[in-house]
Amino acid sequence: MSGAPTLVIPEVEVSVTAACSLACAQCGFFVPDQPRPFDGPAQDGLIQALTVLEQAGVRITSLALLGGEATLAPAALLACAQVARASPAVERVEVVTNGLTPKGLPAALLPLIDRLSLSDYTADDELASAWARFLERVAPEVEFRRRRHGQWDPVDTLVDLGVEGGQRAYDACWYRRHCVTLERGRLFVCSRLPKRRHDEAGLPLRAGLTADRISAHLQAPAAPTACRFCSQMAGLPGVVPGRQPDDRLPKLRARALTWLAQTR
Numbered sequence: 001m002s003g004a005p006t007l008v009i010p011e012v013e014v015s016v017t018a019a020c021s022l023a024c025a026q027c028g029f030f031v032p033d034q035p036r037p038f039d040g041p042a043q044d045g046l047i048q049a050l051t052v053l054e055q056a057g058v059r060i061t062s063l064a065l066l067g068g069e070a071t072l073a074p075a076a077l078l079a080c081a082q083v084a085r086a087s088p089a090v091e092r093v094e095v096v097t098n099g100l101t102p103k104g105l106p107a108a109l110l111p112l113i114d115r116l117s118l119s120d121y122t123a124d125d126e127l128a129s130a131w132a133r134f135l136e137r138v139a140p141e142v143e144f145r146r147r148r149h150g151q152w153d154p155v156d157t158l159v160d161l162g163v164e165g166g167q168r169a170y171d172a173c174w175y176r177r178h179c180v181t182l183e184r185g186r187l188f189v190c191s192r193l194p195k196r197r198h199d200e201a202g203l204p205l206r207a208g209l210t211a212d213r214i215s216a217h218l219q220a221p222a223a224p225t226a227c228r229f230c231s232q233m234a235g236l237p238g239v240v241p242g243r244q245p246d247d248r249l250p251k252l253r254a255r256a257l258t259w260l261a262q263t264r
């Protein structure tokens, strides 16, 4: 990209896999029903999308690679990080992980990323401390962040807010400011739309697209039809984050702690 960007998008999310090691109730990414994020290899779709955005004069301040759980797809994660790092459209490359399968983190990945964010669903500070110590040993230049979740918005409650209610939800939507998503060759204003297969609500990223057209899509005054049925912005009571159907979380946590302590 030459000269100043004509459009800055602060955050863009890219799923490298639909699979996850956890099975959180009310998963905002609809695991295990999340569709495949790319039609072909993830890195091919990402190259194509970032090339279109770069040629349109777009700059992405932070591109987050996530899942599902990104470390379950190490080859795709590494390939996408290489693509993002090489793209003039991307400033910061971030990986978001639940931290429970660290052995899926390719060694070659760490020099490519600026930040690793731990979405921590464990009950204490041990996993976060173990990750902090691990990164300090092997990649001190990578910024470490831990995200602790408060209450989640319910994702799978059936609602019909009506046309006006859907518009109000869209106008006030938190996700539109934080979860612009690139998926299956399209740009979406939030992650819910692609994860619920509302591909018709995404902007196809094709050669010749302009920054004005992309901006118009992200700032469109009219809500997508799907907002009418969005429980995440329906003002419903929050739900407990990260609740599992079994004891996988403590088991994975124990294995992760061992791996993080032993790996140099």
Ligand code: SF4
Residues within 6 Å of the ligand: 020, 021, 022, 023, 024, 027, 028, 029, 030, 031, 067, 068, 069, 098, 242
């Ligand atoms: S860690 Fe939980 S919330 Fe995150 S993608 Fe996996 S199942 Fe969903």
Ligand code: SF4
Residues within 6 Å of the ligand: 169, 170, 173, 174, 175, 176, 189, 190, 191, 192, 193, 226, 227, 230, 232, 233
């Ligand atoms: S579908 Fe829900 S999360 Fe997405 S823009 Fe509409 S109100 Fe926001």
